[in-house]
Amino acid sequence: MNINNYNIGALLYNNKFDASGTIGTIIRMNRTNDILNFLIVLTDDNYINKSIFGGKSLYNKLLSKKDLFYGNLEIKKFSEFTKNTDNISSKYLIEGNITPRIVYIKLPKENIYVTADTFQDKYLDSKINELISIFTNLHAEIINISIIHENASNLKLSLGSDININGVKANINASKTNDNNKKIETSRILTFQKPSNDTIIDTKIFTDCKKFHYLPKDEGWIDIIRQRVYKKAKNNKYVYNYLDKTCFSVDLSAQLQLLNINFAYNSNKYENLKIEYDVIYFPFTGNVKVPNEEEEEEEEEEEKEEKNIVNNRIFNPIDLFNPLKWGIF
Numbered sequence: 001m002n003i004n005n006y007n008i009g010a011l012l013y014n015n016k017f018d019a020s021g022t023i024g025t026i027i028r029m030n031r032t033n034d035i036l037n038f039l040i041v042l043t044d045d046n047y048i049n050k051s052i053f054g055g056k057s058l059y060n061k062l063l064s065k066k067d068l069f070y071g072n073l074e075i076k077k078f079s080e081f082t083k084n085t086d087n088i089s090s091k092y093l094i095e096g097n098i099t100p101r102i103v104y105i106k107l108p109k110e111n112i113y114v115t116a117d118t119f120q121d122k123y124l125d126s127k128i129n130e131l132i133s134i135f136t137n138l139h140a141e142i143i144n145i146s147i148i149h150e151n152a153s154n155l156k157l158s159l160g161s162d163i164n165i166n167g168v169k170a171n172i173n174a175s176k177t178n179d180n181n182k183k184i185e186t187s188r189i190l191t192f193q194k195p196s197n198d199t200i201i202d203t204k205i206f207t208d209c210k211k212f213h214y215l216p217k218d219e220g221w222i223d224i225i226r227q228r229v230y231k232k233a234k235n236n237k238y239v240y241n242y243l244d245k246t247c248f249s250v251d252l253s254a255q256l257q258l259l260n261i262n263f264a265y266n267s268n269k270y271e272n273l274k275i276e277y278d279v280i281y282f283p284f285t286g287n288v289k290v291p292n293e294e295e296e297e298e299e300e301e302e303e304k305e306e307k308n309i310v311n312n313r314i315f316n317p318i319d320l321f322n323p324l325k326w327g328i329f
Helices: 008-012 022-028 058-064 078-082 085-091 116-137 219-231 250-258 293-311
Strands: 037-042 072-077 103-106 113-115 140-149 171-180 183-191 235-242 273-281
Touching (some): 116 273, 219 235
Antiparallel strands (some): 140 273, 235 273
């Protein structure tokens, strides 16, 4: 099924389907596994063997350590970027100035390489902003975000300050930090303008995997959408406990240090980090948006046809195995 062309609005309000799982089934079809992608840029000299007695070049030494990276490692020449050989800059987009001998890690959603020491900050910001985007597309009016952490000096998150949803930028009403029981709580209140059409929620947008990369893999986020769409929830409270599951070989940092390669990744940076979202929605009494009228009419015709078939006890054996015909996923 091509979910980009499928009439999700009609699907959600079709009585043949189980409302508790339909939208979740559609969203989950976009699930993909994320694999860490590493990039190291070397100078041209680093590709030259150092002596006639078999001394390996830095490039060859790195290749021999490739298995220590739990993911894909790419090694590129600095001159390839300066000359933009084979349009390499578009294939390997690096945040900031390109620096040789630094380990870069690619953000899975943005497809941008960032330095290892900023990867966790950027990754968390990406997830925070995507969840905020889910809330705002469900017509959030106020989002109160609280981050509880043991070390405020390590906290380098934007907390949605750069979020922009449907052309409407969030207004930051308050930002404060409290120190309580050796834990730091940083909170921010985001407010949004009332949607121009507050009687329609467009659920089809959630199938756009470029805008919603993490959503298909998070059952809690899918449930937030279900609660709002099916039960017309007025508010939502959600707690996200961050756990860094990124694992590296014990020898990786030591081996890279011997090669004078900068790899400043701290897996304990956001240990015991908790993010709380307290959301208040605009009142919603309308329907889920039907993408276009032609699709809606086609769905209605299909429903009438199916009712006629059932009433007359006429079954086509082929249709029994057609999941779209009978709403079986």
